[in-house]
Amino acid sequence: MEPVLSVENLKKYFPVRSLLRTIAWVKAVDGVSFDIYPGETFGLVGESGCGKTTTGRTILRLIQPTSGRILFQGKDVTKLKGKELLWFRRHAQIMFQDPYSSLDPRQTVFNTIMEPVKFHGIKVDDPEEFVIKLLESVGLNEMHLYRYPHEFSGGQRQRIALAKILALRPDFVVLDEPTSALDVSVQANILNTLKELQKDYGFSYLFISHDLGVVKYMSHRMGVMYLGKLVEVGPSTKIFENPLHPYTQMLLSAIPVPDPEIARELKAKRKMVKGEPPSPINPPAGCRFHPRCPFAKDICRREEPPFVKVEDDHYVACWLYAKS
């Protein structure tokens, strides 16, 4: 199967300026590659500052990449212009984390949803009917048509954002921490709706989150990011059952598990969690994880590990699995 989206060696560096001179670069995303297939959810996890959000935004060209290629249905997104860019903007959408700042407070739900539809020149016979149908498919209804964002709860606002995306019938949606601002009882609701919509419309998702439980629930395959690089990519079930990279192992052992018995057992394993992610301005040489890694060898300090295939579809960038 052809991927919907291929990211190849994507880099995004942000300049650090002082007195109008660039004195350093923040290597937010530093050579990331992955594919997303039709109807699939690809999860991207990592701690704050690892570059997962920058990756998502660069893919949509909300930020210009420093280098690398992004192929969307065979076209290189970084080079699109005019009509083709417009086509891309319609077919690739994003849902943001904060439902309080992603909706225009002065627009009714109807206007919010219809604006992009009009902009892209999509013909709709009966706009009201059209919007009502969309609202119903995300669990809202007719009653909400002419209300303003402030009249809704966080969960409901995320539903409005979702209806707006749905109106354009995209092929690919970036979900950037769509439930992080919501309470757990509401989160489950939104996640289930996202899954249903994927089934009905065949969307591909890039699901960005720091919550490993949520990523496991949502994604078919996933990638783990650390300091601007992917350290492990594979099917979610495999990564959770058999995490290969020491960072993935640390991350998994650090999550508090909502079950007191398992939690007590896991506490012992916790010993390996140490340190904090260093600054992406001057990342450590060699493997970026080596200062926190319990298995660091000499080569880890000198050379960057290559991405190696360990089993079907399961890749890792670590010297423990690669031959130097």
Place this chain on the structure above:
Amino acid sequence: MPEPLIEIKNLSVYFYTYAGIVKAIEDVSFDIYRGETLALVGETGCGKSVTSRAITRLIESPGRIVNGQVIYHKDDGSKVDLLTLSDEEIREIRGNEIAYIFQDPHSSLDPLYTIGYQVGEAMEVHGKVKNIKEGITKAVNVLREVMLPDPENRVKNYPHELSGGMKQRVVIGVGIANNPRLLIADEPTTALDVTVQAQILDLLNELKKKYNATVLLITHNLGVVAETAQRVVVMYAGKIVEIGTVDQVFHNPLHPYTAALLKAVPNPLGEIETLESIPGTVPNLITPPTGCRFHPRCPFATQTCRTEVPSLKEIEPNHFVACHRY
């Protein structure tokens, strides 16, 4: 028989806003036992933070404690109602015998003072050291306790020179500087990454063991509860719905809200079937639902639930629930 350190009785806190009276917590009663870690869980706006702050009267206008008692068992065996003390008297207890750790380490520290000064100040105001100079010297030991690397030099650092995890260690240092009898940690790890969260929780557990302190942990993260607490109080819309040991509450949740909440959290290590969601949203507390506040979202709601407020009943030893089904 566990001895209570704090008995909270019929506590109610209202906020008098232009939109109306927000009944943030109503008729909340529970005990905190000596030496335990008690978790207070619930979703945004359920009143868990308000409850913890009301213990030492940290409620600001337009909020007011309208009813209730907070009985504090002193070291010498005498009892005192914290809500009837004068401002002067409560200040002697707050930050000394009962200390707080708040959620956001970036805003709990003063950006204009060194961290050594801030830890030292906590000791100085309660007369544990003669002057601030001695306080800063002693701060080195406190910072070593919270495992801040290189404390001798770090005392001279300002908060902006530290990472989030290190700042939270300093905040914990300020909290434990006076060796409090009760440490109230209000979402101490919510602003932190998981790997840092794990380290901070370990630190809290170790300090607790070492000093035999009592901890009241406020959190919305059920994973954190399972890992750190011995007992749990579950709150919903300003009321307590269930109290029990962690094993009781996680393995045999009695209240429909607790049960639903547990099913709504994806367990990263378990098999994930479908997540069950709770229909509807948290009610507004200006006009909370009549009867049981959970009834509009409850699959088992009956006529009684709509009209009568359920009270806490003990179903098995130490396991209480406020629900008409029992």
